[in-house]
Amino acid sequence: MPLPVLSVNIPAELKKLLQWVCWRFVWRNTVWSKPLYNPATGQLGDATDPSTWVPFDIAFDAVLSGAYDGLGFALTTGDPYTAFDLDDCFDPRTRQFTNAQAERIVRTVNSYTELSPSGTGVRMLVRGAKTSKKSKKGGVEIYDHNRYVTLTGMLLKEIFHHAH
Numbered sequence: 112m113p114l115p116v117l118s119v120n121i122p123a124e125l126k127k128l129l130q131w132v133c134w135r136f137v138w139r140n141t142v143w144s145k146p147l148y149n150p151a152t153g154q155l156g157d158a159t160d161p162s163t164w165v166p167f168d169i170a171f172d173a174v175l176s177g178a179y180d181g182l183g184f185a186l187t188t189g190d191p192y193t194a195f196d197l198d199d200c201f202d203p204r205t206r207q208f209t210n211a212q213a214e215r216i217v218r219t220v221n222s223y224t225e226l227s228p229s230g231t232g233v234r235m236l237v238r239g240a241k242t243s244k245k246s247k248k249g250g251v252e253i254y255d256h257n258r259y260v261t262l263t264g265m266l267l268k269e270i271f272h273h274a275h
Contacts, residue, residue, distance in 0.1 A: 113228035116182045117264035118171050122223060125184060125192075125236070125262075131170035132156045132163065132259055133179035145228075147183050147259050150174075158185050158259040181228050183259040184236075194260040195220065195235040196227075196252040201267075203230040210250060217267065226265040233267060234260055 113136070118126075132147040133156075147156040149163040150173030156163035164185050174182050186194055200213035203226070208214035213233060217224055222237040241255045254260070 113180050114226060114230050114263045114265050116171065116174050116262070117266075118167075120225070120264035120266050120269070121167075121182075121262060122236075126167040128184075128190065129161070129166055130164050130185040130187065130190065131167050132158075132165070132183040132185060133170050133173050133181065134183050134259075134261060135180040145181070145183075145261060147185075148179060150179060153178075156259075159257050161185075161187075181261050181263065183261050185259045186254055186256050188256045191238045191240075193237050193239050193241050193253060193255040194258070195233075195237070196254070196260065197233040197235075198227070198250055198252075199231055200250065201226065201231055201233055213250065216251065224267040225263050226267060228261050228263055230265075234262065236260070 133150045134145040134147050136143050137146055149156040150170050151165050170182055173179050197213040200208055200210035202209050220235055222235050224235045227234055241253055246252055246254055
C-alpha cells in the first residue's frame with residue numbers, strides 16, 4: 112500500500128504546471144512497477160508526450176477517487192527541475208536514514224524532499240539542470256527530462272519533526 116498523497120505539501124509552482132500523471136502498481140516479471148497513466152483517458156501515459164499529461168487537480172482527484180495508486184510529475188527540458196531518486200535509504204519505523212550517502216545528499220542539497228510511495232525511499236526536486244549525462248550511480252538516480260517521478264507530499268522534514 113503506497114503512502115497517501117498530501118497535496119497541501121506539494122509546491123504551488125509545480126501544481127501550476129500541466130505535467131501531471133497518475134500511476135498504479137502493476138506486477139511485471141517478478142517485480143512491481145509503476146507505469147504512468149493519463150487520468151483523463153484512463154490510458155497509459157508517456158513521460159515524453161505532453162498530450163498524456165493533465166493539470167494537477169485532475170490527477171489528484173483521480174488518485175483520491177481510488178482509480179490510481181499515486182501521483183506523478185513529468186520532467187521536461189522546458190522546466191527548471193531536476194529530480195533525485197534515492198531508493199531503499201530510509202526506515203519509516205525508526206524515521207532514520209539507513210544509508211549514509213543518501214543522508215549526506217539530502218542534507219547537502221537541502222531542497223524539496225519527500226518520502227517515496229513505499230516510505231523507504233526519498234525524492235528531491237531541485238531547481239537546476241543535471242551536470243552529467245549519467246542518470247544512475249550507485250543507489251542514486253538523477254533525472255531532469257523524459258521521465259516522471261512519483262510524488263507523495265510526505266515531507267521528510269515533517270517526518271523528522273514529528274519524530275522528536
